[in-house]
Every structure is written in C-alpha cells, then in structure tokens.
Amino acid sequence: MLDIPTPVVNYILSFLIEARSLAYLLVKKDGCLLAWGGKLAAYGITNLCKGENIGEQIFFLEGLLPLDDAYLFLPLIKIEHGICIDIHIFSSQEGDWVLLLDSTRDENYLSPIQQKTNDHSLLQEKLTKIKNQ
Incomplete structure (x- = not known):
C-alpha cells in the first residue's frame, strides 16, 4: 500500500465527500440492502428500506x-433529475459496495468536445459523399 500522508488522505476524502457528493450502498449477495450513507439525497435517493431488494x-x-x-466502473451515467454520476461497484466479505460520485462537472466539460467530434464526423461523411458523386 502507498504511504500517503494523513493530510493528503484527509483532503481527498473531503473532496470526494463535498465536491463529488460521495454516497454509498452496501448490498448483500442476495440483493438486499444492508446499509447506506453519504449524500444519497443529492441523487434523489430517499426512503430506502433495509432488507429490501436494491433493484x-x-x-x-x-x-x-x-x-x-x-x-x-460505469462513468458518466445519466440518472433522474438530470444528474450525471460515476458508479463504482466492488465486492467485499460484507457484500457488494456501490459508490456514487457526482460527475456532472466532467460531463459539462466533455459534452462540447464530443459534440464537436460528432459534427466533424458528419462533415467528413458529407464531404466523402460529395467527392464520390
């Protein structure tokens, strides 16, 4: 394991919790919700029931x-309320952990780039069709 100074770890944790609205779920292998916490309300997730199927x-x-x-790892997933999230899911002895991190800022940065790329591709196709006629 890396030897990371405590102030650096504390900063990263604060950043994830505050800026990325960290939320988590712990799901037993049978699909039932065991525990949850963090900023779930930021994702419109409320009224969870322990022991009920997560799906x-x-x-x-x-x-x-x-x-x-x-x-x-599922990056930039658009969910209800127009929120874009990164979903990290990993296994442990307790069950499967689901971490949710707000990635709206990343989406806002990447969307115009993707749109320009799409526009360029369409223009290339048009030029190719004109050239072939």
Missing part, C-alpha cells in the same frame, strides 16, 4: 448485482 429501490442498479469478486 426495486434504485432502478439503475437492476441487473448489476451481485458481482463475482470483481469490480465495475
């Missing part, structure tokens, strides 16, 4: 769990 409570997790001792 019935949070629609975008349906079919993703349980994991087979692997990890899953």
Whole structure:
C-alpha cells in the first residue's frame, strides 16, 4: 500500500465527500440492502428500506448485482433529475459496495468536445459523399 500522508488522505476524502457528493450502498449477495450513507439525497435517493431488494429501490442498479469478486466502473451515467454520476461497484466479505460520485462537472466539460467530434464526423461523411458523386 502507498504511504500517503494523513493530510493528503484527509483532503481527498473531503473532496470526494463535498465536491463529488460521495454516497454509498452496501448490498448483500442476495440483493438486499444492508446499509447506506453519504449524500444519497443529492441523487434523489430517499426512503430506502433495509432488507429490501436494491433493484426495486434504485432502478439503475437492476441487473448489476451481485458481482463475482470483481469490480465495475460505469462513468458518466445519466440518472433522474438530470444528474450525471460515476458508479463504482466492488465486492467485499460484507457484500457488494456501490459508490456514487457526482460527475456532472466532467460531463459539462466533455459534452462540447464530443459534440464537436460528432459534427466533424458528419462533415467528413458529407464531404466523402460529395467527392464520390
């Protein structure tokens, strides 16, 4: 493990919790919600019920769990309320952890770049068609 100074770890934790609205869920291997915390309300997630199936409570997790001792990273997922999130899912002895981090800022940065790329591709196709006629 890296030898990371405590002030650096504290900064990273504060950044993730505040700037990225860190939220977490712990789901047993049978799909039932065991624990949760963090800034779930920032993602419109409220009224969770311990012991109930997670896929019935949070629609975008349906079919993703349980994991087979692997990890899953889903970047820039658009959920309800127009929020864009990064979803990290990994296994532990307790069950599967689901971490949610706000990635709206990343999306706002990348969207115009992607749009320019798409526009360029369309223009290339038009030019190719004109050239071939």
